[in-house]
Amino acid sequence: QKYTGMVEDCCCDYETVNNLNGEVLHPSLQELVKTPFFRYFKVKLWCDCPFWPDDGMCRLRDCSVCECPENEFPESFRKPSQRSLSADDFMCQEGKPQAAVDRTVDTRAFRGWTVTDNPWTNDDETDNAEMSYVNLQLNPERYTGYTGPSARRIWDAIYSENCPKYPSEGSCQEERILYKLISGLHSSISIHIASDYLLDEAKNVWGQNLTLLYDRVLQYPERVRNLYFTFLFVLRAVTKATDYLEQAEYETGNPTEDLKTHSLVRQILYNPKFQAACPLPFDEAKLWKGQRGPELKQKIQGQFRNISALMDCVGCEKCRLWGKLQVLGLGTALKILFSDNGHEHLGQTLQLQRNEVIALVNLLNRLSESVKFVHEMGPSVETIIEDN
């Protein structure tokens, strides 16, 4: 068994996490993210990349097609089911239909939450200009064909400019944690690409790509460990905000669905098995101690904001959607765990936006799916590939 004992820097062991996730969290989260409240995410998809103004891809409003000249943009894009597309139809990966976003809106969804800006993210959440709603159920995170220098440049910038690897001796725990959160999220994105991959473009066949799973994640145990860490970190944020989430309004105008939403939220927050086995998934009180604490928190908040700004440079619309959602989810977890301006007491100061809660829960669900996939597929994939 490769992954045993405590998840590093956390308070639960791998076995407990796998059991709780499989039995309790994953099934409830899967249902919860389908409810009308949790399936619509408000997002500014227009990319306004502040780092590489020379990048033509990010200067037009509809980035999913902006690299393609008009004559390369096939009719079938607008009606994707009409014919299958040949490789020649596309000169740019951003134009692939699997990279485009479906913007179906339910006009009755969402009312009654306060609007506050998240100090950990670059987007101004109080500004509704350019925002649109996206139905997440119609836009699953999966393989999009987004690859090459644009994608690589963003990951490189995230790691090298904002959170260089800190595993060296003497590096401080807080900085390492930012690295681990990003690496865990990166693992989760790669796992979703591997679990829902376009196997045959001509026939539009989708399925699992286990070689990719191994190449990008499993062969680096550190990446798997960081995924578990990120999962527990976000889970701790959710459990810390229990009172808030319990009292929040999940009304969307559909009483049956809304009751179900509330009951699923309670199922996740108040599960006795979970409370007994893993009462404190991560202990945030251990961080920001000492004299440098406040200064360090400011620094890491700034770094995370830069990471959030980088999401505007992601050159594929659907990747940007999920990138923004998950970074907002992580920013919300950080906000819950480390409320800023010295106000540490939840309940007194914590104010969450509806959209932040939607991002947080959807992020937790994505991480939960990744943990489950790695737990179920990992050992057999490793055996097959490492034996050959």
Ligand code: FAD
């Ligand atoms: P990449 O995944 O690009 O990794 C680049 C380098 O980072 C690796 O060579 C390695 O050194 C390091 N690295 C990789 N994983 C980790 C880790 N877990 N921890 C630490 N270091 C690591 N593509 C899609 O098909 N669908 C999507 O939804 C999607 N969403 C994306 C969202 C964002 C924000 C970004 C930046 C990219 C997204 N992509 C998506 C692209 C995808 O993540 C890869 O960049 C692309 O598939 C090319 O992969 P790669 O093999 O070059 O390695």
